[in-house]
Amino acid sequence: MSKKLNDTMLKAFRGEPTDYTPVWYMRQAGRSQKEYREIKEKYSLFEITHQPELCAYVTRLPVEMYNVDAAVLYKDIMSPLPAIGVDVEIKSGIGPVIDRPIQSMSDVEKLGTIDPESDVPFVLDTIRLLTKEQLNVPLIGFSGAPFTLASYMVEGGPSKNYHKTKALMYSEPKTWFALMDKLADMIITYVKAQVNAGAQAIQIFDSWVGTLNVPDYRMFIKPVMDRIFTELKQEVDVPLIMFGVGARHLIMEWNDLPVDVLGLDWRMSITEARELGITKTLQGNLDPAILLSDWSVIEERAKAILDEGMNQPGHVFNLGHGVTPEINPETLKRLTSFVHYYSKK
Structure with missing residues (x-):
């Protein structure tokens, strides 16, 4: 790597002391950046992610604009699905749409396996570009x-209630577990390839699992x-x-898993998690909607989260979910600066 790595984030992920949060x-x-919107006028998400130079630029933009302590690969959670035979289209204003949803064991049995080097080389090339040079x-x-x-694959697109997904899970458990195994195989292979290409941490998004009870x-x-x-x-x-x-009701279930962070x-505070006995690094957890408020409100809420997080090593400041398009990039830049300044004190 040509540039010296700022490894503060990696230390925090591992629960080691850091000079600041x-x-x-x-x-x-993307999302709220003017530069990104200009790119999106010319290219779709699919086209951006298939051009490593462009995708690396979009991934790098927030690091340069906001001075954040990590980059997160620009792509969609749907990116590996076409490789296993799922025909998915990202439709503007809707999200991922799948024409032939999974409905039976025979549908699951038709799913293939992923070979990242041949199926998603653009993802791996983007990672190599970023970590080796940029x-x-x-x-x-x-x-x-x-x-x-699975919720997208069974519902055929975004859902508010996941009824079809749950119905398959409850009524066809053999089919469900077969689908889980296929997806687990894909995820393990896909993630290993990302790490081998140079990714230095991995986040698994189970965005909609909060719909399930314990x-x-x-x-x-x-x-x-x-x-x-x-x-x-192991690998x-x-x-x-x-x-x-x-998914606050699932936090103790996650705590049993062999994860680091x-x-x-925003539904559970850092203090609440610590009081439950969680000693892993915690990441979060400002409600993104607060970033649409006056700066005084943002600062007050960020300060409260930092005060809780700094009680022991192992806190990474983040939002409770993703940046929304209405958020002003200058607000994110100012917030990053505040988090660094306040936590150094």
Whole structure:
């Protein structure tokens, strides 16, 4: 690597003491940036992610604009699915749309396997470009988790209630577990390839798993998550982050998994998590909507989170979910500066 690496983020992920609280933002690449919007007028998400030079530029932009302590790879959780035979289209204003949803065991059996070097070379080339030449902070790679990916594959697109997904899970458990195994195989192979290409940490997004209760999570999801993280721990030596939305009731289930970092949304405070006995590094957890408020409100809320996080090593400042398009980039820049300044004191 040509640039000296600022490894503050990696130290925090590992629970080691740091000189200040490091910060990155979910969906920091794109969304609210003028430069990104100009690119999106010419290219779709699919086209950007298939051009490593352009994708690396979009990934790098927030590091240069906001001075954050990590880059997160610009891509979509759907990126690996076409490789296993899922025909997915990202439709503007809707999200991922799948024409032939999974409905039966025969649909699951038709799913193939992923060979990252031949199926998603553009992802790996983007990682290599960034980590070998362009970044002076760690690059976080990621994957969707089995439940969240399955929800799109079964529903055929975004859902508000996940009724079809749950119906398959409850009524066809053999089909469900077969689907979980296929997705676990894909995720493990895909994540290992990202790390081998140079990604220095991995976040698994189980964005929609909060829709399940604890007993169902334990029965239908936890075994596959345990398998994924156990196999990754054996084969890659990078911090692993678990994140979901609306999942405060699942935090103790995640705490059992062989992960290094638990991402909190804004529904559970860092203090609450610590009082439950969680000693892993915690990531979060400002509500993104607060970034649309006056600066005095933002500063007050950020300060409260930092005060809780600095009670012991192992805190990474982030949002409770992703940056939204309405957020002013200058606000993110100012917030990063504040987090660094305040936590150094």
